[in-house]
Amino acid sequence: MKVIAFNGSARKDGNTSIMVNTVLNVLQNEGIETEHVSLAGRQISGCIACYRCFREPGRCHQKDDGFINEAIEKISQSQGVILGSPVYFADVTANMKALMERTGMVARAAGDMFRRKVGAAVVAVRRGGAVHTFDSLNHYFLIAQMIVVGSIYWNLGRGLEPGDVNKDEEGLRTMRILGENMAWVIKKLYE
Numbered sequence: 190m191k192v193i194a195f196n197g198s199a200r201k202d203g204n205t206s207i208m209v210n211t212v213l214n215v216l217q218n219e220g221i222e223t224e225h226v227s228l229a230g231r232q233i234s235g236c237i238a239c240y241r242c243f244r245e246p247g248r249c250h251q252k253d254d255g256f257i258n259e260a261i262e263k264i265s266q267s268q269g270v271i272l273g274s275p276v277y278f279a280d281v282t283a284n285m286k287a288l289m290e291r292t293g294m295v296a297r298a299a300g301d302m303f304r305r306k307v308g309a310a311v312v313a314v315r316r317g318g319a320v321h322t323f324d325s326l327n328h329y330f331l332i333a334q335m336i337v338v339g340s341i342y343w344n345l346g347r348g349l350e351p352g353d354v355n356k357d358e359e360g361l362r363t364m365r366i367l368g369e370n371m372a373w374v375i376k377k378l379y380e
Contacts, residue, residue, distance in 0.1 A: 190379050191222040192269035192307075192371065195260065197285030200275075201229040204313040204354035208346045208364050209273040212311065215368025216269075221375060224263065228284040231256060235283075236290040246299040249291050257291045264292060264303060268379050269371055270335070272326045273311035279318030281325050289329045296333055304334040307374050309367055312345040313354060319345045338374055340367035 194213060198205040206227070213223040234253050241250035249257045264270055272289070274281040281289070296303045310326030312319050323343050330337045344367055346360025347353070354360060 190220075190269075190375055191224070191267045192216050192271060192375070193263045193267040194223065194225045194271035194273060195285070195288060196225060196227045196229070197272070197274035197282040197288070198227070198313070199229050199282065199284075200351055201227045203275070203351040204346060204348040205273045205275050205311065207352070207354050208311050208313055208360065209271060211361055211364035212271060212309065212368040212371065215365055216372050219368075219372035219376075221269075221372055226260070226263070228282070228288065231284055233257070233284045233287040233291075235287045236294050240298075242295045242298040247295065247302070249295050251291070257288070257295075260288060261292050261295055264296075264306070267306065268375050269307040269309070270303070270330075271309050271311055272329065273313070274322055274326065275313040276315070276318040276322045279321045281322055293329055293333060301334050305378070306333075306335050307338055307371060307378065308333075308335040309338045309371050310344050311364065311367075312343070314345055314347055315349045319343065336374060336378075338367065338371045340364070340370060
């Protein structure tokens with residue numbers, strides 16, 4: 190059993206990373222393999238609506254990078270997916286949005302290939318926009334027919350500067366319980 194996490198933050202080791210790693214540590218303690226992929230430093234363009242993925246399913250045919258097809262493969266080989274993003278103007282980052290558009294379109298074109306995988310959203314926020322960002326991430330899971338896991342509160346933590354989220358004990362507790370819930374669901378579905 191494996192969970193792949195994509196961190197959409199421009200900061201490789203910022204608050205989003207801390208929160209995603211908090212969830213992943215719990216999953217690892219539950220015996221689930223994990224991988225944390227940072228989108229920091231990548232230039233991922235959005236879907237160009239070429240629809241080649243419908244004619245040749247299972248992969249994105251844009252020539253800008255091989256990363257999206259690698260991401261599709263990683264999701265396909267995992268039972269769970271975490272999408273983490275800081276809040277940028279009340280929504281996900283541009284790289285996260287591009288990842289969602291392109292992997293989501295390929296999955297739909299290939300007969301909803303992510304259906305019944307377990308998904309969880311993680312949001313790092315300074316102040317406002319967290320719920321909208323949380324909703325954007327969850328809409329990706331829902332349209333893909335994935336099973337969305339929750340926690341004791343919305344899956345978010347507060348902090349501005351890298352490391353500030355470590356002061357948000359409720360946010361970190363929410364991440365730990367999210368990890369417990371995700372492990373429970375994955376084990377029920379896949380053991």
